Amino acid sequence: MKKTILALFFSLFVISSAFADIGLNVGITAQIGEMSTSGKEVNTAMSTTETSQTEKHLFATGGFFLEKDFAFLPKIGDSIGSRIAIGYDNIGHDIGLGTTTNVREASLGASGAVVTGQQNSLSAKVVGFETYYLTVNLTDWLYVKVGDVEVDLNTKFEQAGVAQTGYGNSHTLDGSVFGIGLEKSTDNGFFARLEYNDYDIDGKTVTNTGTDSKFTATLNSVTGDTTRISLGKSF
Numbered sequence: 001m002k003k004t005i006l007a008l009f010f011s012l013f014v015i016s017s018a019f020a021d022i023g024l025n026v027g028i029t030a031q032i033g034e035m036s037t038s039g040k041e042v043n044t045a046m047s048t049t050e051t052s053q054t055e056k057h058l059f060a061t062g063g064f065f066l067e068k069d070f071a072f073l074p075k076i077g078d079s080i081g082s083r084i085a086i087g088y089d090n091i092g093h094d095i096g097l098g099t100t101t102n103v104r105e106a107s108l109g110a111s112g113a114v115v116t117g118q119q120n121s122l123s124a125k126v127v128g129f130e131t132y133y134l135t136v137n138l139t140d141w142l143y144v145k146v147g148d149v150e151v152d153l154n155t156k157f158e159q160a161g162v163a164q165t166g167y168g169n170s171h172t173l174d175g176s177v178f179g180i181g182l183e184k185s186t187d188n189g190f191f192a193r194l195e196y197n198d199y200d201i202d203g204k205t206v207t208n209t210g211t212d213s214k215f216t217a218t219l220n221s222v223t224g225d226t227t228r229i230s231l232g233k234s235f
Contacts, residue, residue, distance in 0.1 A: 022235045023068060023069040023070075023071045023072065023082070023085075023234075023235075024066070024067065024068055024069075024234070024235045025065075025066070025067035025068075025069075025085065025087075025191075025232050025233070025234050025235075026064075026065075026066055026067075026232055026233055026235070027064065027065050027191075027193075027230050027231055027232020027233065028062070028063070028064050028065075028230065028231055028232070029062070029063055029064070029065060029089070029228055029229065029230040029231075030060070030061070030062045030228070030229055030230075031060070031061055031062075031197075031226045031227060031228035031229070032058075032059070032060045032061075032226065032227055033058075033059060033197070033199075033224055033225055033226025033227065034056055034057065034058050034059075034224050034225065034226075035056070035057050035059070035199070035201075035222050035223070035224035036054055036055065036056040036057070036222070036223060036224055037054070037055060037203070037219060037220055037221065037222040037223070038053065038054045038055065038220045039203075039217065039218055039219045039220055040217070040218050040220075041215055041216070041217045041218075042215065042216050042217075042218070043214055043215055044214050044215070044216065057097055059095055061091045061093070061095060061129070062091070062092060062093065063089060063090050063091040063092045063093075063129075064089075064090060064092060065087055065088065065089040065090070065230070065232070066087060066088050067085040067086065067087035067088075067135065068085060068086055068087075069081060069082055069083075069084060069085040070082070070084045070085070070086075083136060083137040084134065084135070084136055084137075085134070085135045086132075086133070086134055087131075087132070087133045087134070087135060087145075087147075088130070088131070088132055088133075089130070089131040089133065090129070090130050090131075091126075091128075091129040091130075094125050094126060094127050095125065095126035095129070096125050097123070097124040097125060097126065119159075120157070120158065120159050122155060122156070122157050122158075123155065123156045124153055124154070124155045124156075125153070125154050125155075126151060126152070126153055127152050127153070127154050128150070128151065128152030129149070129150075129151050129152075130149070130150045131147050131148070131149050131150075131177060132147055132148050132150075133145050133146060133147025133148070133177065133179075134146055134147060137183075141182055141183055141184065142180075142181075142182060142183075143180070143181055143183060144178075144179065144180050144181075145177070145178065145179035145180070145181065145195070145197070146176070146177070146178050146179075147176065147177050148174065148175070148176060148177075149174065149175040149176060149177050149199065149201060150172065150173075150174055150175075151172065151173040151174075151175065151201060151222075152170070152171075152172055153170070153171045153172070153173065154169060154170055155167070155168070155169055155170075155171065156169065164210060165210065166208040166209050166210030166215075167206050167208055167209075167217055168206060168209075171204060171206070173201050173202055173203070173204060173219075173222065174201070174202050175199060175200055175201030175202055175221075175222070176199075176200050176201075177197050177198065177199050177200075178197070178198050179195050179196060179197040179198070179228075180195070180196055181193050181194060181195030181196065181228075182194045182195075185234070189233050189234040189235065190231075190232070190233055190234075191231075191232050191233070191234060192229075192230065192231055192232075193228070193229070193230040193231075193232070194227075194228075194229060195227070195228040195229075195230065196225065196226075196227055196228075197225060197226045197227075197228060198224075198225045199222070199223060199224050199225065199226070200221060200222075200223050201221060201222040201223070202221055203218060203219045203220045203221045203222070204218070204219050205217070205218040205219075206218075
């Protein structure tokens with residue numbers, strides 16, 4: 001679905017390039033915010049569950065965005081289309097999420113053998129954070145935004161200091177974002193924005209495929225908000 005939206009975005013750009021006013025916004029953005037989540041690991045053989053506390057992470061990011069308005073549409077373009085835009089936002093760097101540790105008690109493994117107790121650690125890093133969105137200008141200076149989010153995570157799971165791949169190392173999470181913002185533009189097309197975003201990213205459950213295959217790990221939904229400052233140019 002997201003690839004379809006992105007293809008539509010570039011199609012609109014090509015179509016509108018034939019007009020004197022392209023209706024394209026290009027900009028850079030910086031934001032700071034906080035995300036929180038929790039998780040659990042379930043041993044289906046012993047019917048035990050280990051639940052984590054809610055973890056919060058403060059982060060700062062930088063990135064870029066592209067937007068295309070609908071002013072080229074016949075009849076509604078001047079009155080409504082110019083107030084609606086489809087956009088793509090990409091954080092241009094990785095985000096380290098730190099490392100968490102716990103001590104697992106002895107338990108049954110895949111073949112019924114006892115897996116000895118040991119200290120585990122899990123580290124995670126966001127390697128992709130893309131947003132596909134729609135904005136509507138309510139006034140000349142106030143707008144709202146709604147969109148879909150795709151987050152790519154790289155994880156590293158260790159048991160007693162030895163890296164494990166049973167839970168996989170690459171994961172993708174999908175979610176949504178709602179935002180509201182203020183915009184100030186100049187006569188020569190430059191603009192600045194101050195924006196608040198609320199994120200709700202779906203969790204994921206993964207079954208261990210290694211010797212601990214009777215275990216499943218669940219990341220609950222990731223929620224949070226950010227404040228964003230953007231600078232851009234309209235063409």
